[in-house]
Amino acid sequence: xxxxxxxxxxxAWMLLMVGLAAFxxxxxxxxxxxxEKERLLASYAAAExxxxxxxxxxxxxxxxxxxxxxxxxxxxxxxxxxxxxxQVHEGKVGRRAIAVFxxxxxxxxxxxxxxxxAAPPGQPPPAWPALPLTDVALHxxxxxxxxxxLRVGGDALPRQAAWPKLTVFLDLxxxxxxxxxxxxxxxxxxxxxxxxxxxxxxxxxxMPPEKxxxxxxxxxxxxxxxxxxxxxxxxxxxx
Numbered sequence: 225x226x227x228x229x230x231x232x233x234x235x236a237w238m239l240l241m242v243g244l245a246a247f248x249x250x251x252x253x254x255x256x257x258x259x260e261k262e263r264l265l266a267s268y269a270a271a272e273x274x275x276x277x278x279x280x281x282x283x284x285x286x287x288x289x290x291x292x293x294x295x296x297x298x299x300x301x302x303x304x305x306x307x308x309x310x311q312v313h314e315g316k317v318g319r320r321a322i323a324v325f326x327x328x329x330x331x332x333x334x335x336x337x338x339x340x341x342a343a344p345p346g347q348p349p350p351a352w353p354a355l356p357l358t359d360v361a362l363h364x365x366x367x368x369x370x371x372x373x374l375r376v377g378g379d380a381l382p383r384q385a386a387w388p389k390l391t392v393f394l395d396l397x398x399x400x401x402x403x404x405x406x407x408x409x410x411x412x413x414x415x416x417x418x419x420x421x422x423x424x425x426x427x428x429x430x431m432p433p434e435k436x437x438x439x440x441x442x443x444x445x446x447x448x449x450x451x452x453x454x455x456x457x458x459x460x461x462x463x
Contacts, residue, residue, distance in 0.1 A: 230458045240454045247447035251440045258436035265427070267291045276363065280329050285409065286366075294366045296334060296412060298327040300355040304403065305388035307349070308370070311340055313423055318342040320370070321422060322394065323355060324403065325362065325412070332406045335369070335399065336362065337413045339422025352388050353421065364414040365426055369394045 232240075267289045279296035286292070301324040308320040321338040341350040381389055381402040389402070400407045416424040 227459055230460060232454070232458050236454070236458070240450060243450045244447050247443045247450065251443035251447065254436045254440035254443060257431075258433040258440065261431065261433045261436060263289050265433075279327055279334070279366070279412075282366065291365050291367050294364065294412065296325065296327045296362045297359065298325055298330070298334075298362075299359055300325055300336075300357065301333065302355075302357055303387050305352060306335075306394075306399065307352075307388050307390045308394055309343070309390055309392050311370075313340045313342075313425070316342055317344060319350065321350075321353060321388070322411070324407075328359075330408075332408045333403065334408045335394075335396070335411045336364075337370075337411050339414065339420060339424040341422055362412060362414060364412045366410050367413055367426070368409075369396055369411050 274293050276295050277292050279294045282292070282294065304324040306322040308322055311318050311320050318340050320340050323336040323338055325334040325336045327334050338353060343349050381391060381398055384390065394411075396407055396409065413426045414420075414424060
């Protein structure tokens, strides 16, 4: 018995077009996400070996892919700081210590990421570090603020009286309002120091590019399968 092409209905064509558009669109999005992650990781890697720039000379806004190593001179603001809670490092839950720094000659204060410390549930939290109150020179990567947990119940900072304050999301606008002074649009990720007691590994905890490409291939496979099924259903034996 011979096979012949049976004309698809309008609904079948529409279903195929919608499916192909959705699957190929998702594949394209995942592929672009892989490229974004590659640029992000490359920027962090390049920052470690780049020349040091003075914080006072940086423009207000930087290109998204620019993560310069900077030097900043000034003083820590005494009695001010934040714990960024629910931060995971190598499968362990902890906190990141975010200090407040006043750079020399700058109108905005600078948030300084001192690093990560373990804070297992049910155990006492880590102690806030003793920061120098004299003039210091800091060195690190100037990078966007990290993400955090879900913001449930609104801004919790105004409801806290004791310092350092605890937050699960580093909202720079909320911190600026809490401090009553503008803050820089990025954070300083301090260079590693074994004596600090904090872990300072600044490679972004993001999905690797290879995984995004795997998802892209998966969505492309779905698009190909939809096309094959469409052909098989309509290229069939004569009754």
